[in-house]
Amino acid sequence: MNTTDIKSYMQSVGQEARAASRLVAKADTAAKNRALTAMADAIRRDEALLLAANAKDLDNARAKGLEASMIDRLTLSAKGVATMAEGLLQIAALADPVGEISGLNYRPSGIQVGKMRVPLGVIGIIYEARPNVTADAAGLCLKAGNAAILRGGSEAIHSNQAIAACVKEGLRVAGLPESAVQVIETTDRAAVGELITMKDYVDVIVPRGGKGLIERIANEARIPVIKHLDGVCHVYIDDQADFDKAIHIADNAKTQRYGTCNTMETLLIHVGIAQKILPALSKIYFDKNVELRGDAAARGIIPQIKEATEQDWYEEYLAPILSIRVVDGLDQAIDHITKYGSQHTDAIVTENYTRARRFLREVDSSSVMVNTTTRFADGFEYGLGAEIGISTDKIHARGPVGLEGLTSQKFIVLGDGQLRQ
Structure with missing residues (x-):
């Protein structure tokens, strides 16, 4: 793709994600859990296809001389496929945070004021190497009522697309829009530049990868970023x-x-x-x-x-x-x-x-x-299920970011005809 084509492609992805986010935000818990369960079933069924796709990525990675640590992160095993499926089932078993009301109190005027937990909207996730992030991120974003745009590293393109097919099947089975989770199909880095500046369509960016990637995203993004740079x-x-x-x-x-x-x-x-x-x-x-x-x-x-x-x-x-x-x-x-x-x-x-x-x-x-x-210090160990990453920021999410970190809160007010005097 040339620059114009990538811009047009990413704008289309953003528009579809925004439209899907409205449908996912109002989806009930049962529908989201059906999708997660169907994704897990598809991943287990397609184990051979996923491993074959991963083998292509590994061959390309070795041919390019990628370092051993990168190849280790890129590698999917039968156990890794089973773990991906199990992770989705664990997310399905977690309590749905969307719509949870807390702190509801009466005010002297007679109104009740509280907070309701709501989805963030569209979450863009940029990551390197690890194909399992495709399934983890899709599952967490969906359960928290968000649409997701996933941009994996070029080294894992075949693995990520194979996993994406299972994710889309799960969404389809549950009657949810397939565009609720979109995995970017181009390996061109210009797609990242577009994604992190599409403030009309994307609400939050989550980078997962090396320090260089995260620094680039933090410096260039025009959208709020949930991140950590170092783990010292x-x-x-x-x-x-x-x-x-x-x-x-x-x-x-x-x-x-x-x-x-x-x-x-x-x-x-x-x-x-x-x-x-x-x-x-x-x-x-x-x-x-x-x-x-x-x-x-x-x-x-x-x-x-x-x-x-x-x-x-x-x-x-x-x-x-x-x-x-x-x-x-x-x-x-x-x-x-x-x-x-x-x-x-x-x-x-x-x-x-x-x-x-x-x-x-x-x-x-x-x-x-x-x-x-x-x-x-890990979302699974903290009882959050899987995690989307760890945040060292102080605003919004901090520490391992699970379902609650992928939501926000809005004030709700319940009245019965009260008027301000």
């Missing part, structure tokens, strides 16, 4: 921490999986416990081939630790690399997180209730934890 997550081990608990949490937060946004990237250790706990922890990390970079105090205890630079404290490694700093107490730990953190997820390990409460109150991140791993 911390665990602070207090001198009143339970030793075994701290060891297991610090290990899991870093090594359970390296390439996720809720993986710990900096470990802060109270000077009062550093001599005792750092040798045990460093052995675990070295045995798992994790590269350690530390401040002078940490290297004084474990000489094999490399010297950390100022940039290391800001770094989201997404790799088996960990920065370690020894701090003189809770205040310095919070100061460090405030300066270098990304307001994603931070945890304290301590048996001191007062310090735990201070950490919860004073650390300004979208998820703040006591005595557990940062790896729990």
Whole structure:
């Protein structure tokens, strides 16, 4: 497509999404759940077709020399197909947030004032590599009463279109418009530029991918964006921490999986416990081939630790690399997180209730934890079902964005003929 054709195509997609959003917004819960169940059935039935489509994408990715981590994210397995279907069924089982009324109170005038939860409208989602996002995003947007425009990465075009066929079948079975979920068919990057500026048709943009993608969207979008740029997550081990608990949490937060946004990237250790706990922890990390970079105090205890630079404290490694700093107490730990953190997820390990409460109150991140791993910062683990992403913004949605984050609230007023005096 040339530039004119892409603009015309995207305008058509936007118009159809806007029209579909009005129908989906008033669809009842039973219809949405029928669609989700039919999508899951189609995905399970078409497992072989989905894996064949994914094999094409993988062949192309290897031919282009894409890095191993990208190919890993791109790969669909039989288990992955089953998980996609199960995710849609889990979304169907969740309570429908649309129409929920809260805070209804009588005013002195006799009117009742409350809030009703309503869909956002049309949600544009831009993502890379992971084909399962096509199903997850479609399901979440639909259940929350929204239309969705999905633009996956060019490397997953065959997988995404195959999944989109299952999604459209589910919508058709339930009597909902197929245009309620549209997967962009062109791989031209100009389509993204159009999508993020179509303010007449799109209400919110959600980017899911690398920092470069998210920065581009945040800088160029003319539509509100739900996003997080970095996951510079911390665990602070207090001198009143339970030793075994701290060891297991610090290990899991870093090594359970390296390439996720809720993986710990900096470990802060109270000077009062550093001599005792750092040798045990460093052995675990070295045995798992994790590269350690530390401040002078940490290297004084474990000489094999490399010297950390100022940039290391800001770094989201997404790799088996960990920065370690020894701090003189809770205040310095919070100061460090405030300066270098990304307001994603931070945890304290301590048996001191007062310090735990201070950490919860004073650390300004979208998820703040006591005595557990940062790896729990996830929509599924929080009971939200699947998630559309994680937001470190402070307005509207914050933290893992599930169904409630894909809705808004409007004031409703109930009267019986009252007039303002």
